[in-house]
Amino acid sequence: MISDSALRSLFSEELSPSTGEQVTFSYQPLAWYGGRNNLIGTFLLGGCAGFFTGNPSRLMEELALVRPMVFPAPPSIWNKIYSEFKSALALTMVADSQQHAEVEEELLRQFSKLIPSRCNTIAIVGAQISPLVLDFMHKCFRHCQIEDGYGITECGGVAFNNCFDPTVIYRLESVPEMNFTLEDQPFPRGELLTKTRQMFSGYVNNPTETRAALTDDGFFRTGDIVELRQIPDRPPYISD
Numbered sequence: 001m002i003s004d005s006a007l008r009s010l011f012s013e014e015l016s017p018s019t020g021e022q023v024t025f026s027y028q029p030l031a032w033y034g035g036r037n038n039l040i041g042t043f044l045l046g047g048c049a050g051f052f053t054g055n056p057s058r059l060m061e062e063l064a065l066v067r068p069m070v071f072p073a074p075p076s077i078w079n080k081i082y083s084e085f086k087s088a089l090a091l092t093m094v095a096d097s098q099q100h101a102e103v104e105e106e107l108l109r110q111f112s113k114l115i116p117s118r119c120n121t122i123a124i125v126g127a128q129i130s131p132l133v134l135d136f137m138h139k140c141f142r143h144c145q146i147e148d149g150y151g152i153t154e155c156g157g158v159a160f161n162n163c164f165d166p167t168v169i170y171r172l173e174s175v176p177e178m179n180f181t182l183e184d185q186p187f188p189r190g191e192l193l194t195k196t197r198q199m200f201s202g203y204v205n206n207p208t209e210t211r212a213a214l215t216d217d218g219f220f221r222t223g224d225i226v227e228l229r230q231i232p233d234r235p236p237y238i239s240d
Helices: 004-014 033-043 055-067 077-092 097-112 130-141 207-213
Strands: 023-026 049-050 070-074 123-124 145-152 154-160 169-173 189-195 220-229 237-239
Touching: 004 189, 004 237, 023 033, 023 055, 033 049, 033 123, 049 055, 049 097, 055 189, 055 237, 077 097, 077 130, 123 130, 169 220
Parallel strands: 023 049, 023 070, 070 123, 123 145
Antiparallel strands: 145 154, 169 189, 189 220, 220 237
C-alpha cells in the first residue's frame, strides 16, 4: 500500500523540464517501483509508452518497433547481451593484439545497434550490475547515457549512480551472524535501513510482514548488505 502523499511526492521528482517527444519502453511489471515510475514520469511529460509482450525472444524486435528514448531494464538483460558479445568475440580467434582491438571495436559497433539510435538513456534497475558489464555498456552504447539506479518498491528511489538521494535518510545495522558490522575496516558494512518520501504504508492484509519490514522508528529493512564508503568531499557510496 502507498499513501496519497507518498505518491504525490513522486510527481515533483518526475516533472523535470523536457522538450520534444517522450517515448519509453515498459519492460518491468507495473507493481514494481521502476516500472511504475517510468510510466508515471513519461505520462506526466505528455509522452507515450510501448509495452513488452512477455516473450523474451522478441524483446529486441519490440525495441526496434517502439524506438524508445528511454529504456529501463534489469541487469539480466544487459548480462545476456554482454555474454553474447563475449561469445562472438571468442569466435574471432584473432591472435594479433592490434587486429583483436579492431575486431572488438567492430563487434561493439554491431552490438550497439541492439538499442535504437533514438534512445538517449538506458537505466539499470532492479538489482546491482557487475562492474564488467557496466564497463561494456559504456563502451558499446555510446549514444546513450547510462544511469545506474537503486530503488525498492516499498520505499522508492534510494540511490543514483551509487550516491544516495539527498532526501533519503539512511543508516546501517550490523548483521553479526553474517560477519558484517559497523566496525568493519576500512568501511562499515551491514544491512541498509532507509526512510524516504515514498515509503509504503504496509503490506495489504499482512500486519505481521509489515511489522517485520519496519524498525520501531520507521526505517525500512531493505535486506541488502552494503559497504558504506565515506570518501571526503564526495557523497556516500553504496557497494554490495
